Amino acid sequence: SQKIEQNSEALNIQEGKTATLTCNYTNYSPAYLQWYRQDPGRGPVFLLLIRENEKEKRKERLKVTFDTTLKQSLFHITASQPADSATYLCALERRRSGNTPLVFGKGTRLSVIA
Amino acid sequence: EPEVTQTPSHQVTQMGQEVILRCVPISNHLYFYWYRQILGQKVEFLVSFYNNEISEKSEIFDDQFSVERPDGSNFTLKIRSTKLEDSAMYFCASRTADQETQYFGPGTRLLVL
Numbered sequence: 749s750q751k752i753e754q755n756s757e758a759l760n761i762q763e764g765k766t767a768t769l770t771c772n773y774t775n776y777s778p779a780y781l782q783w784y785r786q787d788p789g790r791g792p793v794f795l796l797l798i799r800e801n802e803k804e805k806r807k808e809r810l811k812v813t814f815d816t817t818l819k820q821s822l823f824h825i826t827a828s829q830p831a832d833s834a835t836y837l838c839a840l841e842r843r844r845s846g847n848t849p850l851v852f853g854k855g856t857r858l859s860v861i862a
Numbered sequence: 863e864p865e866v867t868q869t870p871s872h873q874v875t876q877m878g879q880e881v882i883l884r885c886v887p888i889s890n891h892l893y894f895y896w897y898r899q900i901l902g903q904k905v906e907f908l909v910s911f912y913n914n915e916i917s918e919k920s921e922i923f924d925d926q927f928s929v930e931r932p933d934g935s936n937f938t939l940k941i942r943s944t945k946l947e948d949s950a951m952y953f954c955a956s957r958t959a960d961q962e963t964q965y966f967g968p969g970t971r972l973l974v975l
Contacts, residue, residue, distance in 0.1 A: 779962075780962055782962070782963065784966075789951075789969075789971070790968055790969065791866075791953045791966035791967050791968050791969045792905065792953070792966045793966070794963050794964070794965065794966075797962060797963055837904075837905065839905075841962065847893050847910045847911075847912045847917035847918065848910070848918070849895060849897075849907035849910050849918060849920075850895075850897075850905075850907065850964060851907065852904050852905040852906075853904065854903070854904040855904065
């Protein structure tokens with residue numbers, strides 16, 4: 749069956765360190781994968797998208813990698829700050845074309861401790 | 863920056879009642895979606911909509927659910943006869959025709975008593 753798994757429900761790190769979150773999927777061949785941030789009681793906010801033919805994408809302190817052989821994406825936040833504390837969601841599309849919905853992982857709740 | 867908006871932010875209703883959740887997608891977006899998130903669980907797809915018709919729906923989206931784009935700006939989700947298990951956050955999302963990124967609204971928290 750198709751699955752998206754994010755490695756841990758919760759991750760605590762010290763301010764200034766790099767947070768690394770993992771997203772693994774099985775039985776999908778996504779054309780792209782996205783990462784969203786969700787704060788409690790709020791909607792997901794788009795952060796980064798990476799396509800199947802891209803290995804790495806960066807945006808300010810954020811970096812995403814995508815390994816279609818391992819079926820894994822890693823999401824890094826460098827120089828983490830308490831304001832980065834949130835739940836981070838991995839999402840991929842189910843098909844390659846048309847008006848396709850996103851399939852989400854359950855998320856990893858990141859806490860950055862000052 | 864344009865945003866997806868949703869009303870109401872909270873809705874409490876009695877089991878068996880009808881509810882309509884409203885969304886205003888970003889103005890130049892053409893694809894629209896409803897998702898829901900039961901407390902503590904993952905975001906789940908309900909339905910996608912394009913060109914005034916449903917493109918795809920999940921098994922959650924049964925006969926009790928319907929969607930409509932009654933005018934050029936609103937996109938609504940109706941639940942005809944609510945059940946306790948419909949209690950969740952409901953998110954509307956939209957995107958343009960040429961970008962993959964979906965932009966989400968702040969959500970409507972629905973509580974069915």
